[in-house]
Amino acid sequence: MSDQQLLRRLLAGEDAAYRELVQRYQGAMRAVAFAIVGSRHAEEVVQDAWLAVVRSLAGFEQRASLKTWLLSITANLARTRLKHNRREVLLDDLPGPHGSVDEARFDAGDHWRQPPTAWHDDSPEALLAEDELRQCLERTLVSLSELQSSVLLLRERQMLELDEIAGLLEISQANVRVLLHRARLKVFATLEHFEETGQC
Amino acid sequence: MLKCRQLVALSSDYLDAQLSLRQRLAVRAHLAMCWKCRRFVRQLQLTQAVLRQMPEAPIDDLDERARALAAAHRDSQG
Numbered sequence: 001m002s003d004q005q006l007l008r009r010l011l012a013g014e015d016a017a018y019r020e021l022v023q024r025y026q027g028a029m030r031a032v033a034f035a036i037v038g039s040r041h042a043e044e045v046v047q048d049a050w051l052a053v054v055r056s057l058a059g060f061e062q063r064a065s066l067k068t069w070l071l072s073i074t075a076n077l078a079r080t081r082l083k084h085n086r087r088e089v090l091l092d093d094l095p096g097p098h099g100s101v102d103e104a105r106f107d108a109g110d111h112w113r114q115p116p117t118a119w120h121d122d123s124p125e126a127l128l129a130e131d132e133l134r135q136c137l138e139r140t141l142v143s144l145s146e147l148q149s150s151v152l153l154l155r156e157r158q159m160l161e162l163d164e165i166a167g168l169l170e171i172s173q174a175n176v177r178v179l180l181h182r183a184r185l186k187v188f189a190t191l192e193h194f195e196e197t198g199q200c
Numbered sequence: 201m202l203k204c205r206q207l208v209a210l211s212s213d214y215l216d217a218q219l220s221l222r223q224r225l226a227v228r229a230h231l232a233m234c235w236k237c238r239r240f241v242r243q244l245q246l247t248q249a250v251l252r253q254m255p256e257a258p259i260d261d262l263d264e265r266a267r268a269l270a271a272a273h274r275d276s277q278g
Contacts, residue, residue, distance in 0.1 A: 158254050188243065
């Protein structure tokens with residue numbers, strides 16, 4: 001269903017359309033709220049954003065996509081909440097449960113000392129078929145800082161462009177790239193560890 | 201000549217098409233000769249694909265929330 005079709009049904013007040021709307025976009029809204037206000041207040045921000053959205057649906061002019069509009073409302077509400085205690089952008093790296101791809105992997109000449117090993121499974125479907133690995137990945141995602149995990153989810157799962165993420169979270173694109181790279185390496189390290197040892 | 205460690209540092213920007221032409225050519229030249237880094241980049245792409253396909257946690261109160269929002273919309277229309 002396109003944005004336009006969905007919008008028509010939303011304006012007609014169909015419950016099923018609201019269900020579709022929440023299912024489609026709440027994950028991305030949550031990731032944006034989580035990045036800006038942290039886990040404690042993310043749910044409240046999402047709830048406020050939904051109310052703001054449904055009250056102004058009739059005025060939505062479709063200059064942007066529905067998703068972009070929803071996410072900017074969420075980001076604005078999250079920022080209003082933070083107005084007086086704006087957090088610094090934390091590039092500090094929390095350690096991942098299985099490390100990262102750090103300097104210990106390279107020799108003095110910057111060549112691989114411990115190269116990546118071959119993985120048994122080479123499709124996402126095969127990897128995700130392992131319950132234990134899925135749980136292991138969830139654990140790694142939870143170990144990331146709120147900002148880092150949000151940036152990762154907005155990019156990989158929600159497929160947002162880097163400049164869109166930077167704009168929503170009001171951080172530089174360079175910072176988005178750093179956060180994303182570090183997050184990916186930690187998830188990579190978890191997959192690698194699991195493929196090598198068969199356990200989390 | 202790019203070293204493996206530098207290639208790893210550039211790998212995310214490479215996948216996100218954020219490199220300058222010069223950097224991109226350096227990465228490709230390195231990958232053409234280094235199977236270890238080729239494997240690394242392939243596995244990093246696989247990591248991305250896994251994240252993309254990981255099931256999202258279900259929304260517990262989906263129906264309830266949808267009904268409340270539909271009602272809020274109707275109220276706002278007065």
